[in-house]
Amino acid sequence: MENIRTLLKLPENYAVIFMTGGATAQFAFVPMNLLGEGQTADYINTGSWAKKAMKEAKLFGKPRWAASSEDKAFTYIPTTFDFDPQAEYVHLTSNNTIEGTQWQTFPTAAAPLVADMSSDFLWRPFDVKPFGLIYVGAQKNLGPAGVTLVLIRDDVLAKCNPNLTTMLKYGTHAGENSLYNTPPCFSIYMVRNVLRWVKGQGGLPAMEKQNRAKGGLLYGAIDGSGGYYKNPCDPASRSVMNVVFRLPSEDLEAKFVAEGKAAGFIGLKGHRSVGGIRVSMYNAASVASITELCAFMKEFQRKNG
Amino acid sequence: MENIRTLLKLPENYAVIFMTGGATAQFAFVPMNLLGEGQTADYINTGSWAKKAMKEAKLFGKPRWAASSEDKAFTYIPTTFDFDPQAEYVHLTSNNTIEGTQWQTFPTAAAPLVADMSSDFLWRPFDVKPFGLIYVGAQKNLGPAGVTLVLIRDDVLAKCNPNLTTMLKYGTHAGENSLYNTPPCFSIYMVRNVLRWVKGQGGLPAMEKQNRAKGGLLYGAIDGSGGYYKNPCDPASRSVMNVVFRLPSEDLEAKFVAEGKAAGFIGLKGHRSVGGIRVSMYNAASVASITELCAFMKEFQRKNG
Numbered sequence: 001m002e003n004i005r006t007l008l009k010l011p012e013n014y015a016v017i018f019m020t021g022g023a024t025a026q027f028a029f030v031p032m033n034l035l036g037e038g039q040t041a042d043y044i045n046t047g048s049w050a051k052k053a054m055k056e057a058k059l060f061g062k063p064r065w066a067a068s069s070e071d072k073a074f075t076y077i078p079t080t081f082d083f084d085p086q087a088e089y090v091h092l093t094s095n096n097t098i099e100g101t102q103w104q105t106f107p108t109a110a111a112p113l114v115a116d117m118s119s120d121f122l123w124r125p126f127d128v129k130p131f132g133l134i135y136v137g138a139q140k141n142l143g144p145a146g147v148t149l150v151l152i153r154d155d156v157l158a159k160c161n162p163n164l165t166t167m168l169k170y171g172t173h174a175g176e177n178s179l180y181n182t183p184p185c186f187s188i189y190m191v192r193n194v195l196r197w198v199k200g201q202g203g204l205p206a207m208e209k210q211n212r213a214k215g216g217l218l219y220g221a222i223d224g225s226g227g228y229y230k231n232p233c234d235p236a237s238r239s240v241m242n243v244v245f246r247l248p249s250e251d252l253e254a255k256f257v258a259e260g261k262a263a264g265f266i267g268l269k270g271h272r273s274v275g276g277i278r279v280s281m282y283n284a285a286s287v288a289s290i291t292e293l294c295a296f297m298k299e300f301q302r303k304n305g
Numbered sequence: 306m307e308n309i310r311t312l313l314k315l316p317e318n319y320a321v322i323f324m325t326g327g328a329t330a331q332f333a334f335v336p337m338n339l340l341g342e343g344q345t346a347d348y349i350n351t352g353s354w355a356k357k358a359m360k361e362a363k364l365f366g367k368p369r370w371a372a373s374s375e376d377k378a379f380t381y382i383p384t385t386f387d388f389d390p391q392a393e394y395v396h397l398t399s400n401n402t403i404e405g406t407q408w409q410t411f412p413t414a415a416a417p418l419v420a421d422m423s424s425d426f427l428w429r430p431f432d433v434k435p436f437g438l439i440y441v442g443a444q445k446n447l448g449p450a451g452v453t454l455v456l457i458r459d460d461v462l463a464k465c466n467p468n469l470t471t472m473l474k475y476g477t478h479a480g481e482n483s484l485y486n487t488p489p490c491f492s493i494y495m496v497r498n499v500l501r502w503v504k505g506q507g508g509l510p511a512m513e514k515q516n517r518a519k520g521g522l523l524y525g526a527i528d529g530s531g532g533y534y535k536n537p538c539d540p541a542s543r544s545v546m547n548v549v550f551r552l553p554s555e556d557l558e559a560k561f562v563a564e565g566k567a568a569g570f571i572g573l574k575g576h577r578s579v580g581g582i583r584v585s586m587y588n589a590a591s592v593a594s595i596t597e598l599c600a601f602m603k604e605f606q607r608k609n610g
Contacts, residue, residue, distance in 0.1 A: 020325030020451065021472055024486035028470035056470050139487055146325065146451045146489030165333035165361050167326055181329035182444055184451030186491060 003195035004149070007203055008128055015157060015174035017150040018183050018191075022137035023049070023118040026148060027056040030114055030133065033160040033170050034088055035061035042066035042087040042111065047074040047096040048273065049116060057091075066090065074099040076234035087111045089132060089156075095120035098271040100244030100278065101237040106130060112156055120241045121149070122198055122283060124208035132156035138187065140241070141283045143194050147187035198283070207283055214281050214290040215240030221294040228301045243279045244270055252304055253277060263296055308500035309454070312508055313433055320462060320479035322455040323488050323496075327442035328354070328423040331453060332361040335419055335438065338465040338475055339393055340366035347371035347392040347416065352379040352401040353578065354421060362396070371395065379404040381539035392416045394437060394461075400425035403576040405549030405583065406542040411435060417461055425546045426454070427503055427588060429513035437461035443492060445546070446588045448499050452492035503588070512588055519586050519595040520545030526599040533606045548584045549575060557609055558582060568601055 004016055019025075030053075035041050039061045043054050045068035057063040066087070067078035074096065083090065090109045093116045095102040102120060106113060112132025121136040128134070133152045139145040152170055166172050172180050178188075198207060219238060222229040222245050231238065231245045247253045253276060260268045270276035281290060309321055324330075335358075340346050344366045348359050350373035362368040371392070372383035379401065388395065395414045398421045400407040407425060411418060417437025426441040433439070438457045444450040457475055471477050477485050483493075503512060524543060527534040527550050536543065536550045552558045558581060565573045575581035586595055 020330075020489070022486045025325075025472040028472060032470070059468070059470050137487065144489075144491050145487045146492055163364070165337070165364050167330040167333060181327045182442065182450045184325070184449075184489060184492065186449050187451055187489065 001192065001195065003192070003199055004151075007122070007195065007198060008151075009125075010128055010151065013154040014128065014151050015154070015170075017152065017170060017173040018178040018188055019148045019150055019173060020146065020184055022139075022145070022148055023116050023135060024052070024137075026116065026135040026137075026150070027053040028059070029168055029170070030089075030091070030135070031057040031060040031063065032164055032168055034114075034133075034156070035063065036088075036161065037061060039088050040064060040084055040086050041114075042081070042083050042090045042109070044068070044078060044081070044090070044092045044107075045070055045074075046077060046093050046101060047099040048271075049096065049098075049118075050091075050093045053091060053093070053116065061088075063091075069101075073232070074101065075232050075237070077101050077103050077237040081107055081109070083109050083111070085110060088159075089114045092116070095239055095241050097239075097242045097280070098244075098274055098278075099233070100231070100239045100242050101233050102239035102241060104236065112153065119282075120239075122204065122207060123211050123241060125204040138191060141194075143191035144187050146184045147191060149191070210287060211240045211281075211283070213287050214285065215243070217287070217290050217294055218243050218279060218281070221297050225297070225301055228305060229297065241280065241282060243281065244274070244276055246276045250275065255304065256300055259300065260293075260296065265293055265296065306497065306500065308497070308504055309456075312427070312500065312503060313456075314430075315433055315456065318459040319433065319456050320459070320475075322457065322475060322478040323483040323493055324453045324455055324478060325451065325489055327444075327450070327453055328421050328440060329357070329442070331421065331440040331442075331455070332358040333364070334473055334475070335394075335396070335440070336362040336365040336368065337469055337473055339419070339438075339461070340368065341393075341466065342366060344393050345369060345389055345391050346419075347386070347388050347395045347414070349373070349383060349386070349395070349397045349412075350375055350379075351382060351398050351406060352404040353576075354401065354403075354423075355396075355398045358396060358398070358421065366393075368396075374406075378537070379406065380537050380542070382406050382408050382542040386412055386414070388414050388416070390415060393464075394419045397421070400544055400546050402544075402547045402585070403549075403579055403583075404538070405536070405544045405547050406538050407544035407546060409541065417458065424587075425544075427509065427512060428516050428546060430509040443496060446499075448496035449492050451489045452496060454496070515592055516545045516586075516588070518592050519590065520548070522592070522595050522599055523548050523584060523586070526602050530602070530606055533610060534602065546585065546587060548586065549579070549581055550584075551581045555580065560609065561605055564605065565598075565601065570598055570601065 041063045067081045091114045097119045114133045118137040119140045122141040136149040138147045229245045257269045270278040346368045372386045396419045402424045419438045423442040424445045427446040441454040443452045534550045575583040
């Protein structure tokens with residue numbers, strides 16, 4: 001996957017691995033490989049996925065929260081951190097699909113950063129070097145469900161637990177170029193095609209330009225609605241992948257979802273744990289589609305304001 | 306997947322689960338779930354895959370060999386077994402892709418049978434009831450790589466280790482109908498299509514008839530070659546999925562593979578660990594294709610005999 005290396009400007013000392021099981025499996029594979037009994041790791045609590053990652057890590061070592069935005073219902077990304085100098089790594093969720101927040105810049109820590117980038121990988125250029133490990137369930141910006149990308153730095157790979165079962169060791173897959181077992185061929189083939197598409201679009205700078213344009217349009221529509229549409233997140237933490245907002249009532253939200261669907265906008269219902277509206281606009285969503293959505297929102301407000 | 310239930314006549318007390326990682330991951334997931342520290346399980350050694358399963362099981366408990374055909378280079382399926390009454394389960398590999406052997410009937414044991422059926426699932430009807438767990442890496446008779454089918458009986462499911470990480474517990478996937486995480490959708494969709502195809506062919510009795518016809522043709526060609534082609538396996542243990550044979554020399558084998566490929570017969574080279582020729586004729590291989598291969602073999606022998 002030469003295109004992963006060139007798109008990310010990935011240094012030579014990172015292995016590119018294809019695994020399966022999604023981010024949900026990586027929640028456990030990371031601490032299984034990197035967190036020994038009694039060892040600690042710093043986790044940053046930005047919502048549902050971070051909590052799930054923490055839950056699995058507790059089975060293997062002594063992870064702790066180094067920061068949390070639970071005090072304000074996960075409407076912001078923390079900017080101050082209580083890092084433990086003994087931590088084996090610092091884990092973060094770079095985009096929070098349910099809460100609609102996204103890391104704009106990443107923290108500086110002594111330990112390697114480990115990131116769940118499942119829902120915002122390839123949306124923009126970023127500096128990989130502070131990250132010891134990045135995992136990506138493909139089914140957002142990268143490809144179809146059924147394959148998980150792992151980028152792991154050599155020094156982190158060298159510290160992995162050697163006593164794990166073969167398939168759960170990052171070293172097995174890194175050492176065999178992801179061919180220790182039969183990998184999920186079709187999904188990997190589709191990832192190849194997506195990477196070519198991203199390259200053809202102009203690479204990550206072009207993706208960022210498009211994603212920021214979509215974010216500007218939709219947040220502009222929300223903020224310009226005179227309070228009819230309300231986004232609960234701190235503006236500095238707003239996600240340009242998943243935009244969440246509320247309408248004046250749950251009845252109006254249900255109507256918005258139904259009429260939106262009839263107009264061709266699918267999946268507008270917010271996650272069942274938080275309610276409201278969610279617009280997922282991954283790389284595949286065009287600026288034109290968001291322009292149309294904003295027009296729909298304006299018209300919906302005019303009729304139901 | 307109603308068609309799995311109807312094709313196999315699967316009793317209600319079995320859960321149907323879709324996972325990932327292939328048989329290679331199940332080699333570990335089975336003992337992780339079913340074999341506690343100090344507990345024992347009976348494994349039957351019929352070749353490379355059984356050995357890999359044993360290697361992973363040793364990380365979790367005290368598995369032992371209850372039978373082995375290693376004394377004759379895995380050219381037969383054992384018929385006598387030294388079962389341990391304390392065994393949690395009896396593990397077998399129902400078809401051995403490298404050695405070209407296949408179980409025709411399954412042993413009777415007090416403990417539940419656990420089978421790796423990756424390479425011969427759906428080739429014929431069989432009685433599921435003695436099996437506590439069956440796992441199937443899809444990419445032979447069932448569908449594309451990237452999904453693994455697990456059938457697990459309720460009493461075995463109830464005994465699974467509850468302290469595992471979420472994604473590695475059979476109970477997680479059984480309890481959530483394989484939707485705890487985003488499953489490998491495309492691969493599962495293709496499995497659905499394959500099941501419909503099998504049903505349309507006349508179900509498992511029709512598959513068996515076709516597979517036995519292919520086996521009859523190819524083994525007939527080998528046995529009728531006056532020793533030019535030689536199959537090393539005990540006739541009662543011969544696989545109708547993977548037929549292995551030798552030619553009089555390695556040079557002739559290389560020539561056979563090359564000329565076969567030119568004639569449209571791909572993948573004839575035996576596994577690198579054993580050499581020789583291997584013909585894989587899963588459900589997708591037609592009787593006509595094997596008839597053509599037999600004609601090619603006859604002509605090759607005439608020219609190179």
